[in-house]
Amino acid sequence: MTDVWSQRAEAYRDSDAHREGRDLELFAEWAEGETGLDVATGGGHVARVLRAAGLEVVTIDPAPGMKPTVVSRAEEIPFADSSFDVVACRVAAHHFQDPAGALKEMARVSRGLVLIADNLYLGEDGEEADVLHDPTHVRNYSEDEWREMFESAELDVEAFEREDKRIDFQGWLDRAETPDEDRARIEELLGDRIEDGKLRLDRGIFKARVR
Numbered sequence: 001m002t003d004v005w006s007q008r009a010e011a012y013r014d015s016d017a018h019r020e021g022r023d024l025e026l027f028a029e030w031a032e033g034e035t036g037l038d039v040a041t042g043g044g045h046v047a048r049v050l051r052a053a054g055l056e057v058v059t060i061d062p063a064p065g066m067k068p069t070v071v072s073r074a075e076e077i078p079f080a081d082s083s084f085d086v087v088a089c090r091v092a093a094h095h096f097q098d099p100a101g102a103l104k105e106m107a108r109v110s111r112g113l114v115l116i117a118d119n120l121y122l123g124e125d126g127e128e129a130d131v132l133h134d135p136t137h138v139r140n141y142s143e144d145e146w147r148e149m150f151e152s153a154e155l156d157v158e159a160f161e162r163e164d165k166r167i168d169f170q171g172w173l174d175r176a177e178t179p180d181e182d183r184a185r186i187e188e189l190l191g192d193r194i195e196d197g198k199l200r201l202d203r204g205i206f207k208a209r210v211r
């Protein structure tokens, strides 16, 4: 999986769907303190907005091509307890083998906030479409499933917003190099979530604090 992500690095750095969004605005607004960790940094968009908000930011990602500060998975974060004021992770947890374990790791290395944004579960058709689109997809979770994971990680959710995220459907397929023969089936599964060439996603954006 790491090699696949390294090959995609430039596409994710340049992607409009990743460069902007309500989640990035909220992360910048919610950030506090002096230091931040961007988990699964990809194209580095969270690190960029946290730095603009005045934080010193370290990044991790298992794909060397994403040029993180440290090559590491979210499930085993190589930092001591309470190392950062803000730990943030955006549009990546649906690729994790163990998102609940990763959230516990994020809680462990934070001494303040854990900020999460990810696409929410849209039903089994949505999951089938996501796996066909990109075989590195593991699962999207509902708002309630996320709240259970926050509770298990001993994190208190202080704020939640649902973003109606619209992304270019063709660009979404091209970034993941989805095989042509799967594209019609994906379109069928997503049905009326595709409007005027845009794919409509629900994105959950959570602000949580270490207990």
Ligand SMILES: C[S@@+](CC[C@H](N)C(=O)[O-])C[C@H]1O[C@@H](n2cnc3c(N)ncnc32)[C@H](O)[C@@H]1O
Pocket (backbone or CB within 6 Å): 002, 005, 012, 018, 019, 039, 040, 041, 042, 043, 044, 045, 046, 060, 061, 062, 063, 066, 072, 073, 074, 075, 089, 090, 091, 092, 095, 096, 097
């Ligand atoms: C969609 S991209 C990143 C999005 C980025 N956070 C942003 O805001 O644009 C998903 C990233 O998750 C990383 N990733 C995949 N599995 C991971 C894991 N187990 N732990 C941490 N990062 C992982 C990939 O290498 C990739 O860079």
